Amino acid sequence: MSYHYLLDLALILLSTKVLGLFTQRIQMPQVVGALLAGLLLGPAGLDILAETEFLSQVSELGVIVLMFSAGMGTDIHELRSTGKAGFLVALCGVLVPLAMGTALAWGAGETGLLTKGSFLEAVFVGTILTATSVSITVETLREMGRLDTKVGNTILAAALIDDVLGLIALTLVSSVAGGDESVLLVLVKIVLFFVSALVVGVAAKRAFTWMMERSHEQNLRRYPVLAFVLCLLMAYCAEAFFGVADITGAYAAGLVISCTPKAAYIQSKFEPLSYLLLTPVFFASIGIDVTVGGLTTSMAIFSILLLVVSVISKVVGCGLGAKLCGFDRRESLQVGVGMVCRGEVALIVADRGLSLGVLTSAMMTPVIITVIGGTILTPILLKLVFRTKAEPQASGLTDRYQKTAQLDIVADRLLEADQRLMSGGESGDGDGTGEKS
Numbered sequence: 001m002s003y004h005y006l007l008d009l010a011l012i013l014l015s016t017k018v019l020g021l022f023t024q025r026i027q028m029p030q031v032v033g034a035l036l037a038g039l040l041l042g043p044a045g046l047d048i049l050a051e052t053e054f055l056s057q058v059s060e061l062g063v064i065v066l067m068f069s070a071g072m073g074t075d076i077h078e079l080r081s082t083g084k085a086g087f088l089v090a091l092c093g094v095l096v097p098l099a100m101g102t103a104l105a106w107g108a109g110e111t112g113l114l115t116k117g118s119f120l121e122a123v124f125v126g127t128i129l130t131a132t133s134v135s136i137t138v139e140t141l142r143e144m145g146r147l148d149t150k151v152g153n154t155i156l157a158a159a160l161i162d163d164v165l166g167l168i169a170l171t172l173v174s175s176v177a178g179g180d181e182s183v184l185l186v187l188v189k190i191v192l193f194f195v196s197a198l199v200v201g202v203a204a205k206r207a208f209t210w211m212m213e214r215s216h217e218q219n220l221r222r223y224p225v226l227a228f229v230l231c232l233l234m235a236y237c238a239e240a241f242f243g244v245a246d247i248t249g250a251y252a253a254g255l256v257i258s259c260t261p262k263a264a265y266i267q268s269k270f271e272p273l274s275y276l277l278l279t280p281v282f283f284a285s286i287g288i289d290v291t292v293g294g295l296t297t298s299m300a301i302f303s304i305l306l307l308v309v310s311v312i313s314k315v316v317g318c319g320l321g322a323k324l325c326g327f328d329r330r331e332s333l334q335v336g337v338g339m340v341c342r343g344e345v346a347l348i349v350a351d352r353g354l355s356l357g358v359l360t361s362a363m364m365t366p367v368i369i370t371v372i373g374g375t376i377l378t379p380i381l382l383k384l385v386f387r388t389k390a391e392p393q394a395s396g397l398t399d400r401y402q403k404t405a406q407l408d409i410v411a412d413r414l415l416e417a418d419q420r421l422m423s424g425g426e427s428g429d430g431d432g433t434g435e436k437s
Contacts, residue, residue, distance in 0.1 A: 005054045009281070012049070015041055016280040031343065032372055034280055038287020039368075055285050060246075060355075062282030063348055065274050067247040068231045071254015072267040074160060086157030089321035093158060093339050094130045094165045096317030097310070101126030104309050108302050120177055121363070124353040127173050128367060129310050132162040133343025137378060141338065146386055151331050155338035158318065163345065167248050170349050175243045177358045186243070193242035197234065197249070201256040204230055208260045220262060224269040227257050245352060286347055287368070289354065289361055303366035307373045311381075314340045334385045341378035342371050 015037035020030030041049045049055075105122035137155060141147040147156075168190070175186040212223065231253040238249030257263055319336030327335065350367040353359035 005052065008049055008052070008055065009277075011041060012037065012055075012284045013277070013280055016284050020280075031283055031347075032375055034283035035287045035347075035368055035372065037280075038284035038289075040287075041284070042288035044287070044365075049288055051285060051288055055281060055288070058278065059282045059285040059351075062274070062278030063247055063351065064231065064235050064250045065270060065278050066282065067348070068228075068250040068254045069267060069270050069274060070163070071251040071256075072258045072263055072270070074163070074255055074258055076255065076259055085154050085322070085325040086161050088324055089154060089158035089318050089335060089339070090161035090165055092321035092324075093132065093162055093314055093318040094169065096320070097129035097313035098123075098126040098169065100309050100313040101129035101306075104305060108305070118358075120173075121353075121358055121360075124173055124177070124349075124358045125306070125363070127166075127169050128346050128349045128353070128370075129306075129313055129342070130162070130166045130169055131342045131345035131349055132159045132166070132314070132339050133341045133345055133375075137338050137341050137382075141382065151327075151334045151338070154322065154325075154327075154335055158321070158335070158339065162339070163251075166345065166349070167245075167251060170352060171244050171248050173358075174245045174352055174356060177353070177356045189242045190244060193238060193244045193248075194252075196237075196242075197252040200234065201252060204256050205259050208257070208262075212261050220265060223262055224266050227253075227266045228270075230256065247348060247352070282351075283347065286351055286364065289364055299362060299365065303369045306366045307370045310342065310370050310374055311340050311377065330385070334382075337378070337381045337385050340381065341374050343375065346371050 016034040019033035019037045019040075021033070023033035023036070024030050038049075039045050043050065102122045102125065105125035106119060109118070109122065137159065138147060141152045141155070146152050171190055171193075172186060175189065208223070208226070212220075231250050234249035234253040235246035236249070238244040238252075239246045257266055260266070315333065315336035317336070318339040319332040322332040322335040323329070346367065350359060350364060354361065354364060
């Protein structure tokens with residue numbers, strides 16, 4: 001038995017942590033550092049690590065836990081109360097990038113820009129562009145003090161719905177890519193899966209709630225284990241019986257747990273597992289899968305085009321949805337820019353396409369460039385579009401400064417009068433002109 005996997009894990013965890021801290025210091029998500037670590041250690045860099053069956057399995061478990069945690073962090077009530085605005089923004093934010101991404105990849109294959117350009121691969125590229133990363137945008141808006149605004153709430157609600165619609169699109173495309181089944185049969189299986197997931201979810205929620213209400217605080221340690229069992233079972237059943245992506249089953253299990261009384265406690269217990277081992281291995285393995293040989297001149301051109309289309313498609317799609325809901329032009333632009341960042345969701349979709357054999361390993365390079373580029377551009381673009389909102393108010397700044405100056409003068413006079421009163425002198429009591437002024 002070889003113990004080389006221990007050295008592989010040590011190198012991955014150390015490099016992802018070091019580069020993650022570095023990217024965090026330059027105001028970028030740590031996921032970018034994990035990707036860079038994989039690129040650095042893999043064939044595209046120093047060629048120290050290569051993809052193994054062990055790393056592949058740990059990586060798959062990592063993405064399952066990642067989506068399970070995402071489901072636990074989803075607010076079902078907020079998802080229901082978003083209404084027309086969130087749904088339209090999310091729907092347009094999925095359809096437009098899907099169409100533009102598919103058209104770009106299909107056109108690149110037809111013109112010879114891509115050596116392999118099947119229609120299914122083109123659709124998968126479009127599916128990658130439907131993703132939206134909630135965490136990066138929310139953190140940026142929080143730092144800017146714009147999260148609690150109308151635009152900020154709409155972005156958050158649309159991003160939650162976008163995750164659900166994106167998972168449905170991923171499930172459909174993955175099911176079609178996995179066999180020769182007809183689209184109708186695939187849709188029937190998807191419907192059956194969601195019906196089964198709903199039934200199992202309701203039963204599991206009632207069971208968890210019943211047990212939690214009757215147990216003592218010291219017995220809470222059993223629930224993270226039971227929740228993880230539910231996650232693994234739903235992920236397995238999704239793949240084995242319905243042909244649905246296992247991450248969809250994991251996400252559904254997370255939604256079930258999010259409705260239980262101890263959801264926050266259970267989620268907190270999964271953070272160390274994900275943070276210490278599974279998530280770094282998953283993101284690093286994506287970087288390890290990237291090969292330098294796939295980045296030809298044509299692929300470099302396609303990478304730039306994919307990044308441009310990824311930005312434009314979200315701005316146009318989500319901005320159109322916001323416009324239809326009554327937002328003005330500037331607010332629609334802000335909503336669209338807020339949905340640009342793809343983050344880990346796009347990487348998950350791309351990794352699914354790679355495991356199914358739909359995407360080539362060379363295609364991972366444009367995807368990673370798109371994710372990193374979007375991660376860098378989103379905070380910058382958000383600051384720009386929110387700053388433009390203050391520019392039309394510049395004409396009123398002079399009046400504000402004049403009013404502020406007048407108030408300062410009055411305050412100074414009141415302070416002088418108060419000091420005279422405190423001195424107890426007759427002149428202070430009789431001098432009412434200062435206060436009246």
